[in-house]
Amino acid sequence: MNEPLLLHEETLKCPVCGNETYKVQLYLYEIPAEGKILIMVGECSSCGYRHRDVFPAEYKSPVRIELKVETEEDLETFVFRSSSADVELPELGIEVMAGALYQGVITTVRGLLETFLTGLGSNCGQKCDEIKEAMEGKKKFTLIIKDPSGLSYVLNRKVAVTPL
Ligand SMILES: [Zn+2]
Numbered sequence: 441m442n443e444p445l446l447l448h449e450e451t452l453k454c455p456v457c458g459n460e461t462y463k464v465q466l467y468l469y470e471i472p473a474e475g476k477i478l479i480m481v482g483e484c485s486s487c488g489y490r491h492r493d494v495f496p497a498e499y500k501s502p503v504r505i506e507l508k509v510e511t512e513e514d515l516e517t518f519v520f521r522s523s524s525a526d527v528e529l530p531e532l533g534i535e536v537m538a539g540a541l542y543q544g545v546i547t548t549v550r551g552l553l554e555t556f557l558t559g560l561g562s563n564c565g566q567k568c569d570e571i572k573e574a575m576e577g578k579k580k581f582t583l584i585i586k587d588p589s590g591l592s593y594v595l596n597r598k599v600a601v602t603p604l
Contacts, residue, residue, distance in 0.1 A: 502604035
């Protein structure tokens with residue numbers, strides 16, 4: 441049996457206690473005859489909260505991943521953005537090309553919005569207001585990730601995955 445391959449590891453804000461002690465690990469695991477799966481393991485060293493989730497991981501080639509972000513749960517969706525991924529949020533007028541990022545990053549959809557908000561600075565007016573509304577779940581939007589490496593993942597069963 442193959443060993444799970446650790447793709448990425450990152451410490452995030454815990455969804456339960458709010459401390460920055462929630463360690464998330466993303467593993468790629470190959471099951472003979474069934475194919476590849478992604479296992480996400482999260483554990484908080486402060487409050488002991490644990491979460492584990494499994495997703496199919498069949499993308500090996502250039503891929504376009506689309507998620508309609510409509511609920512609070514969608515905002516908490518984990519995203520692994522590889523260093524070659526472009527990110528677009530058309531309703532929010534955001535387009536971020538690969539290259540701004542030197543390594544992959546695990547975040548949530550909300551965390552991604554927060555990064556964009558920080559990047560835009562404090563005086564971006566209406567655009568920032570829209571991003572804040574989106575972070576609070578008051579505005580629906582679409583997250584699109586285009587990744588020529590096929591290594592990005594959006595861990596939500598609603599995603600639409602198409603070849604790039
Ligand atoms: Zn915690």
